[in-house]
Amino acid sequence: MFHHEKCTLCGECLIQCPYLAFSEEQAKEEFKKLIDGEPTSVTTECITCAACNMFCPETANPFDLINERQEETGTFQATNQALEMFNMASMMPSEVIKGESGKPTINLCTVTDFLPGVIEGQLFDGLTLLKGGDYFCYFGWIHIGKPRIVKENAQKFVDNLIKTGAEEIICFHDDCYAMLTNKVREFGISIPFKPIHIIEYLRDFVKNHNDQIRKLNLKIAYQQPCASRFTFEKDNILDELFELIGVERMERKYDRMGALCCTSAMSAMQNLSRDYIEEWRMKNILDAKEVGAQAMVFLCPLCVLPLRSRAKAQGLEPYILSNLVRLALGEKLTCGGAGKIYD
Ligand code: SF4
Numbered sequence: 001m002f003h004h005e006k007c008t009l010c011g012e013c014l015i016q017c018p019y020l021a022f023s024e025e026q027a028k029e030e031f032k033k034l035i036d037g038e039p040t041s042v043t044t045e046c047i048t049c050a051a052c053n054m055f056c057p058e059t060a061n062p063f064d065l066i067n068e069r070q071e072e073t074g075t076f077q078a079t080n081q082a083l084e085m086f087n088m089a090s091m092m093p094s095e096v097i098k099g100e101s102g103k104p105t106i107n108l109c110t111v112t113d114f115l116p117g118v119i120e121g122q123l124f125d126g127l128t129l130l131k132g133g134d135y136f137c138y139f140g141w142i143h144i145g146k147p148r149i150v151k152e153n154a155q156k157f158v159d160n161l162i163k164t165g166a167e168e169i170i171c172f173h174d175d176c177y178a179m180l181t182n183k184v185r186e187f188g189i190s191i192p193f194k195p196i197h198i199i200e201y202l203r204d205f206v207k208n209h210n211d212q213i214r215k216l217n218l219k220i221a222y223q224q225p226c227a228s229r230f231t232f233e234k235d236n237i238l239d240e241l242f243e244l245i246g247v248e249r250m251e252r253k254y255d256r257m258g259a260l261c262c263t264s265a266m267s268a269m270q271n272l273s274r275d276y277i278e279e280w281r282m283k284n285i286l287d288a289k290e291v292g293a294q295a296m297v298f299l300c301p302l303c304v305l306p307l308r309s310r311a312k313a314q315g316l317e318p319y320i321l322s323n324l325v326r327l328a329l330g331e332k333l334t335c336g337g338a339g340k341i342y343d
């Protein structure tokens, strides 16, 4: 939610935006237009990365205002393919795969079926798995410029999770955790179970199985998902996890505050050319290469798809985070680090 009363019209949100090129004066003017509900190119050009929520020194959540205006004005043009994909996500057949009693429940929603070999091994043995459209959180609709759909479906999503009876639910997808700990609270919905982020689950698993851990001694570049902007406090847990498994997270321009969109959100926009999107993908990967990373690590399965082969081509082995942990546990990765085997 945008906090109008906190905004000093300093323009920092738009000045620091990696994708829009405004001078300080222009940034102040354009943000004022957003507040006043006047037309501005920001609603068409903003790629919905939500980074400006972190850039704002007053924690006013400027992206939330931009996103609202994108919806009100209809100036954010999503591709038909992206709209179909999001509509289909909530209609995917659902199932609860019962695990062993006393073991946790994990929400995989719809994001793991396209990455073979990811939900395997001792990290997932005996867990109750929630899959399908009933467990889709709708958070991704912000990237289609339609935040109202997130709000309208929040209670239904929460109710479906409540029906499972789980007291704690691990969120495999970063969006799911952002929805349950940030958006749901903003909408005034209470939840009787505890959401656990997959990073926290992995950190605790590694601590409890420390005797099995082989330090990987690996330099990695991390691809931070856009949803992490809403729950940035867990970044410290991620650093702790990396240290526990012997991984060095290389400091680079496009991580933490400077993280870039993986380009999945950009691909959902009608007005961006393929060349423009490709340029941003390669900036990201070459930044990772330049700092000496040996691997590229993904948290979000949707970030994997546009970047894994490009990273591999530049000599960076792609891994989804849980697979990196499995490697440290001495497990064999049957479908490679990120759901694809390369020759
Ligand atoms: S959400 Fe991202 S692209 Fe949009 S204005 Fe904010 S920083 Fe820029």
Ligand code: SF4
Pocket: 006, 007, 008, 009, 010, 011, 012, 013, 014, 031, 055, 056, 057, 058, 059, 060, 061, 062
């Ligand atoms: S939203 Fe924040 S960064 Fe943007 S103009 Fe207002 S105070 Fe400045």
